[in-house]
Amino acid sequence: MGYDMDRFVGHVNEGLICCICRGVLQDPLQAPCEHAFCTSCIYRWLLQHNSCPEDRQSLDLSVLRPLYRYMRNDLNQLQLHCTNKDRGCEIVCSLESIDSHECDCEYSQIPCPNNACPVQVERRNLYSHVASCEFRAHECPNGCGYIILGPDDAQHNCVAELRTELELLRSDIICQMEDKKQEMQSRLNSQRRHMVKKESLLQKDIEQLKSQMSKMMSKMQDLMATERQHRQELEQAELGKRELLEIMKNFQKDSSSPRNRSRKAPHSPPPARLHTMKLKIGEATAL
Numbered sequence: 001m002g003y004d005m006d007r008f009v010g011h012v013n014e015g016l017i018c019c020i021c022r023g024v025l026q027d028p029l030q031a032p033c034e035h036a037f038c039t040s041c042i043y044r045w046l047l048q049h050n051s052c053p054e055d056r057q058s059l060d061l062s063v064l065r066p067l068y069r070y071m072r073n074d075l076n077q078l079q080l081h082c083t084n085k086d087r088g089c090e091i092v093c094s095l096e097s098i099d100s101h102e103c104d105c106e107y108s109q110i111p112c113p114n115n116a117c118p119v120q121v122e123r124r125n126l127y128s129h130v131a132s133c134e135f136r137a138h139e140c141p142n143g144c145g146y147i148i149l150g151p152d153d154a155q156h157n158c159v160a161e162l163r164t165e166l167e168l169l170r171s172d173i174i175c176q177m178e179d180k181k182q183e184m185q186s187r188l189n190s191q192r193r194h195m196v197k198k199e200s201l202l203q204k205d206i207e208q209l210k211s212q213m214s215k216m217m218s219k220m221q222d223l224m225a226t227e228r229q230h231r232q233e234l235e236q237a238e239l240g241k242r243e244l245l246e247i248m249k250n251f252q253k254d255s256s257s258p259r260n261r262s263r264k265a266p267h268s269p270p271p272a273r274l275h276t277m278k279l280k281i282g283e284a285t286a287l
Contacts, residue, residue: 002026002038007080009092016075019054020045024095025075029064033057036067084108087122 002023005012018025020041027039035054037045042064045053052059067075076096082089084107093101102108106124111117117135130136 001040003080003095007083007085009079009081012078013074015071016078019052024078024080025067028067028072028075030067030071031057031059032063032065033059036071082107 002018002021002025004023005017008024012024015036016025017023018028018038018041019035020037023038025036025038028036029039029042030036031052033052033055035052037053043061046059046061050059051057066072076094078095079092080095080098082091082093082098082105083102084105087107089105089107091101091105104123106122108123109120110123110126112119112121112126112129112133112135114130114133114135117133119129119133121129
């Protein structure tokens with residue numbers, strides 16, 4: 001439905017008037033035949049017809065297009081009175097800005113914000129109405145702190161309201177405690193699983209360390225046994241070396257004696273014994 005012609009100041013071009021409602025175009029659409037209509041008007045028309053209401057040419061929703069730009073500009077620049085003119089608003093503004101003005105117009109009728117109040121007042125009188133509205137909310141004068149409405153004063157019971165408030169608070173606390181309990185239980189379960197996993201890894205590391213220590217102990221025992229054997233062999237070699245040195249010393253002493261050189265030594269060691277003595281001397285020297 002278009003804007004009422006009586007609201008406009010000055011002449012309105014015929015091309016900016018809806019062919020159906022004969023009001024100034026609102027949310028306009030244009031047919032290929034260049035006739036323009038309000039969107040709501042042409043939609044209702046095409047529900048029952050399939051032609052242009054002006055020249056009866058075939059028409060379908062799919063061919064409707066937005067208004068030409070120059071026509072849109074002309075439409076937006078039209079001057080009209082506020083819809084609250086009869087209540088005292090004297091504002092005249094362009095069609096482009098009329099909606100913005102009427103949303104904030106002081107003469108617009110708006111409902112009272114107090115629940116259950118059926119009164120609608122002008123925006124400029126809203127504050128004074130709310131201050132004296134019988135449905136306005138206010139705090140209980142008996143000190144319970146409960147917010148009540150004017151008509152509910154007679155039914156208000158401070159004890160009952162406080163008891164209800166206490167029950168609601170108790171229920172809310174219980175719910176919060178249950179939520180915290182579940183959250184803590186979930187955290188504990190997560191930490192427990194983490195500790196079990198950590199313990200398993202530590203146990204595995206301990207077993208590996210035990211195995212490595214066992215192998216090291218076994219190697220140490222083998223090394224100690226080898227060392228004892230080497231020590232015994234060294235002691236035996238040292239003893240044999242001393243014996244050989246003593247034999248060689250006695251042999252040299254006997255060989256250097258003049259009396260023994262003049263006669264054949266009856267106690268000369270046999271060749272086999274001399275060979276054995278050389279071998280022992282070589283081993284002792286190597287050690």
